[in-house]
Amino acid sequence: MAKRRFIIDLGREKIEAEGHQHRNVAVRYLMKRRRSLLMTRDSGKAEALYSSLPRSVSIIGGHVTRAYRINWEREGTTEFEGSRFVFTLEELGGHLEMPA
Secondary structure (H helix, E strand, C coil), X not given: CCCEEEEEECCCXXXXXXXXXXXXXXXXXXXXXXXXXXXXXXXXXXXXXXHCCCCEEEEECCCEEEXXXXXXXXXXXXXXXXXXXEEEEEEEEEEEECCC
């Protein structure tokens, strides 16, 4: 399966990305944001990065747009208990068909 082009819409900015599925594109982007937060040593800068993390994201494909709500936790309380900056994705209302 070849990679397809997607646009990650954060509300304030749009980022082009490639991937196979909408959800995987979202997870890949959020993992990059999480890594940059984990690698930051300055606590003030880490606080600023944490407060700027997206709480919702839309992944725009060729014909379908999927929206996700993101729940960030400073310390994991569910499956990855003790992990720092864990996130979960919840798909919002199915998908939207793009008009032809």
